[in-house]
Each structure stands twice: as C-alpha cells, then as structure tokens.
Amino acid sequence: MASTGMFSGWPVEAIEFFERLEDDNTKTFWNEQKHVYEEAVKAPMEALLADLEKTYGEGKIFRPYRDVRFSKDKTPYKTNIAARMAKGGYISLSADGLFTGTGYYMMAKDQLAKFRSAIDDTKLGSQLERTITKLEDAGIEVTSHDRLKTAPRGYPKDHPRIELLRMKGCIANQSWDVAAWFGTSEPKDRIVEFLDKAKPLVKWLDTNVGPTELEDSRWG
Secondary structure, three states, rough: OOOOOOOOOHHHHHHHHHHHHHHOHHHHHHHHHHHHHHHHHHHHHHHHHHHHHHHOOOOEEEEEEOOOOOOOOOOEEEOOEEEOOOOOOOEEEEOOOEEEEEEEEEHHHHHHHHHHHHHHHHHHHHHHHHHHHHHHHHOEEEEEOOOOOOOOOOOOOOOHHHHHEEEEEEEEEEEEEHHHHOOOOOOHHHHHHHHHHOOOHHHHHHHOOOOOOOOOEOOO
C-alpha cells in the first residue's frame, strides 16, 4: 500500500465519481477519470487502511474490475470501492454511502454444522441471541447473505431459535448515507466504534464455529 496513513476523509469528488460511473460505466469514462479514482477514492482508502493496520491487520483493496464471465450484466467496473482487513472488518464506499461489516459471510459446510449445533445448545444459542439483541439495540444489523426457507435437516420447524438456524452466515453491519462528515476523519472513528461493538459477536463465532477446514469463508 502506498499510503502511510493519516486518513482525513473522502472528498466530495469521490461520491461524484461513483455517481458518474453509475451513469457511464464504460472503459472510455474510466480511462478519462482514472486519476479521480486514484486521488479522490483509492488514496483515502489506502490512508484509512494504513491508520487501521496496527489494530486490524493489513488491509487489501479489492480490484475495481467486475468479473463478467458468468454475468448477464457486462458493465466492466464496480460502482464501489471495498476493502477487507486481515484481522477482521470490511469497508465499502459508493454513491449510496459508507458500509462496514464483520463476521462470517459465507459459511462452508463444516462451519454451518458447528454453527447450527451451537445455536441448538440452549446456553450457547441464548448467548448468541443476547449478543445480537445488544447489537441491534445499538443500531447495528445482524443478518445473513442467504438463509434457508425452512428448518435445516435434523432440526424441528418449531425450534425456539429457528430464525438463527436458517441463516447461512452471520454478519454484523452498519451503513451511513452520504454526509458532509465523509470529508473528515469521522468515518474512521465510526468504523472503529462499530468493530469494537461487534467484537462479542465475532468472538462467539470464532469460539463456536471457527475457520473451515475446507476453505477460508471468514468475511473481513
């Protein structure tokens, strides 16, 4: 990463860049405006990740190019910039605003088995319920990228924690609409606050689910 830190926010040009990209997602526009992406979008993200690196590990910015091989949508560029940190955390900026999340995004088969077993356990399942309630009371959403329509095999449909059992992942996330404070260091403060509040959920997942032996499915 080129930046040495000292994040001071994203300028308004960053949001404007993504608004224009949504209207003109072409190679011509990208080539003409790439300097705006590098200076107003990517450089601040690099600075943010550098500031967070000591606590959350090395950050990695995802490529701005879409994989269109198996998609009907052939637009070549992502309309957001996103990054993940080695010790946990995901950050995304787009014309819609700022998003941050952490948790287990897509669980592998062996992780799901452990996740469901822990939820089925009265003590551990109730602990997860309390953790989620506390996060939701703080304005943090806990959700799953996908969920079963009914109970997983081997579990009753009237299970007291059926909604948790149906989840295929477990993600804490928070988002903010575009605001003037995006141009200050406040996004870093809010992201750090979110990650700190989400620690109990991540700890529960690490303790009761842990990494898969099949593939790395940990999000952030």
